Amino acid sequence: SEIPNGLPWVGQDHRGPFKRSRSYLRSVFGTREMIREGYEKYSKNGRPFVLPNLFTGAEILIPPAQIDWLNEQNEENFSIIDTHKQFIRADYTMLLDQTTIHERIYKDAFRKNLTRRFYELLPPLAEEVEHALIGQAGTDPEEWKLIEGFKFWKRVVVQAVSSIFVGKPLCNDQSYLYYASRFNQNVMLKAGIIGTLPAFLRPILGYLIVCTDKYYHARCADITSPTIRERLNRHVEIASGKAKEVGTQPNDLLTWACADAVQAAQSGNAAKFSLDFLTRRLSLMNFTSTHSTGLNLNSMLVDILFASKEHGEKGLDGPTLMERVRIEIEDAYRIYCQTKDQNPNAGEVFLESLPTMEACFKETLRLRGFVSRIAMKTTTARGSQISVPTVGVVPRGIKIGVPVWGIHHDGEIYKNPFEWTADRWLDNGPMQRMPVGGGGTHEMYRSYIPFGYKATVCPGRFFAVNVIKLIASHVLLHYDIELPPNAERSGHQWWGTSISYGTEAKYLIRRRQGTSVSPKTEFASWWHKTV
Numbered sequence: 001s002e003i004p005n006g007l008p009w010v011g012q013d014h015r016g017p018f019k020r021s022r023s024y025l026r027s028v029f030g031t032r033e034m035i036r037e038g039y040e041k042y043s044k045n046g047r048p049f050v051l052p053n054l055f056t057g058a059e060i061l062i063p064p065a066q067i068d069w070l071n072e073q074n075e076e077n078f079s080i081i082d083t084h085k086q087f088i089r090a091d092y093t094m095l096l097d098q099t100t101i102h103e104r105i106y107k108d109a110f111r112k113n114l115t116r117r118f119y120e121l122l123p124p125l126a127e128e129v130e131h132a133l134i135g136q137a138g139t140d141p142e143e144w145k146l147i148e149g150f151k152f153w154k155r156v157v158v159q160a161v162s163s164i165f166v167g168k169p170l171c172n173d174q175s176y177l178y179y180a181s182r183f184n185q186n187v188m189l190k191a192g193i194i195g196t197l198p199a200f201l202r203p204i205l206g207y208l209i210v211c212t213d214k215y216y217h218a219r220c221a222d223i224t225s226p227t228i229r230e231r232l233n234r235h236v237e238i239a240s241g242k243a244k245e246v247g248t249q250p251n252d253l254l255t256w257a258c259a260d261a262v263q264a265a266q267s268g269n270a271a272k273f274s275l276d277f278l279t280r281r282l283s284l285m286n287f288t289s290t291h292s293t294g295l296n297l298n299s300m301l302v303d304i305l306f307a308s309k310e311h312g313e314k315g316l317d318g319p320t321l322m323e324r325v326r327i328e329i330e331d332a333y334r335i336y337c338q339t340k341d342q343n344p345n346a347g348e349v350f351l352e353s354l355p356t357m358e359a360c361f362k363e364t365l366r367l368r369g370f371v372s373r374i375a376m377k378t379t380t381a382r383g384s385q386i387s388v389p390t391v392g393v394v395p396r397g398i399k400i401g402v403p404v405w406g407i408h409h410d411g412e413i414y415k416n417p418f419e420w421t422a423d424r425w426l427d428n429g430p431m432q433r434m435p436v437g438g439g440g441t442h443e444m445y446r447s448y449i450p451f452g453y454k455a456t457v458c459p460g461r462f463f464a465v466n467v468i469k470l471i472a473s474h475v476l477l478h479y480d481i482e483l484p485p486n487a488e489r490s491g492h493q494w495w496g497t498s499i500s501y502g503t504e505a506k507y508l509i510r511r512r513q514g515t516s517v518s519p520k521t522e523f524a525s526w527w528h529k530t531v
């Protein structure tokens with residue numbers, strides 16, 4: 001792709017020859033400095049800049065004030081799908097086929113079931129959170145277990161989410177859970193490497209790089225296929241009037257997907273009716289919903305633990321952040337237990353009554369976000385006729401977006417922007433009113449965009465926020481959790497434009513004294529009464 005002339009490039013202030021080429025090389029680990037330079041020098045002055053990117057090609061980052069303009073551009077001229085495909089090299093890593101290659105992932109499931117009807121899914125989710133924790137951390141209050149943060153939480157999230165993706169008994173099948181949590185574990189690393197390969201080598205080396213993920217997917221597909229086949233047959237019978245309504249089927253992703261498949265087949269899209277398509281869709285849903293959720297849950301807990309440790313080291317008065325969050329959960333859970341028999345919305349009220357935890361999560365999303373640019377779109381052939389304000393006419397294949405890392409680290413918006421301070425979100429004012437998922441008509445809606453913005457916003461944000469609240473609540477009610485002695489904060493690791501934080505962190509965890517395990521009843525009464 002060809003970047004129009006006259007635009008300033010960042011990362012060029014280094015002496016010596018081949019400045020541009022060297023900036024591309026530095027983009028592998030050094031994008032942070034380049035985005036910082038671009039945001040300070042150009043974005044804040046209303047100008048665009050060019051960011052070298054070895055993995056997917058140079059991109060144009062327009063000033064944040066233009067985000068609404070970018071949002072309004074349609075898919076025909078500015079493709080979101082093309083951008084996602086390149087960013088994670090979806091053609092190699094995401095099992096795409098002729099059916100999935102042109103579409104965004106399963107919009108209906110997000111809008112309808114995982115968002116509007118989320119609270120109906122709470123009981124099975126909560127039950128499986130408990131099972132996952134018991135399986136991973138045990139129930140012995142005398143034994144501290146050393147756990148590897150990200151891997152541990154990812155596995156917990158996979159099990160919890162499986163309760164509403166594949167239902168019982170698959171959500172307790174240890175082999176399924178193992179393969180589902182391994183699929184695409186290192187997707188950004190692999191996508192980056194594939195991006196640097198010469199085009200003619202990609203079909204062979206790219207295939208080799210992702211062959212373990214294809215294996216994990218194949219194993220998941222083997223395990224889930226009999227259940228999917230059975231559900232599919234059932235839906236065919238329902239559609240032909242031979243069996244009872246869908247209401248008799250489990251309320252999970254397999255049911256939604258099978259109903260969707262039968263509908264698609266009836267309207268002539270037979271490809272969506274295949275077992276192969278449905279197992280691929282399941283693996284993709286697993287990946288999109290669990291990876292980022294596991295990463296952010298881990299980062300938030302790391303941040304809370306370190307903030308609490310530093311509180312002690314500084315000799316500050318009052319409860320630590322961990323204690324404040326725990327007291328808040330205990331209070332909200334007590335009310336939930338007292339009201340759940342009369343109030344069908346008690347679960348919703350519980351999750352909505354955790355402002356301190358929300359503040360922690362907002363701060364983690366602001367500071368540890370895994371993307372450094374957002375709302376990215378790629379110009380299509382028709383884009384060559386389009387003039388981008390402040391940039392000029394752009395040819396086909398150029399990626400354009402907004403430097404979200406700069407916005408979230410802007411000292412004029414956030415005081416001491418590089419410090420993790422949950423309390424900044426507890427101001428009884430605009431910061432506190434800002435929804436965790438961002439968006440809405442809130443006065444800060446362009447300054448806090450960890451899930452993206454409007455047309456490109458993450459469709460799973462509501463689900464992610466609530467799953468994280470649910471797991472963190474269960475853990476803090478039932479487990480003691482500490483940093484090992486001499487633990488130190490890790491920095492952020494940059495790999496191209498992606499960021500990771502705290503993935504190597506380790507914790508000590510053990511069951512809290514006096515907590516009981518739920519009886520083995522349907523939905524385990526939402527953790528039994530423990531407080």
Ligand code: HEM
Binds near residue numbers: 105114288290457
């Ligand atoms: C804390 C957890 C999560 C974070 C921080 C997060 C963040 C993001 C971001 C930044 C984007 C790209 C937005 C853009 O391009 O401007 C995105 C896209 C996406 N996310 Fe999430 N996400 C999370 C959890 C989830 C979950 C749980 C699901 C599924 C249930 C999900 C499904 C998706 C999908 C399907 C897309 C692509 C949407 C499209 O086609 O444009 N995410 N997410």
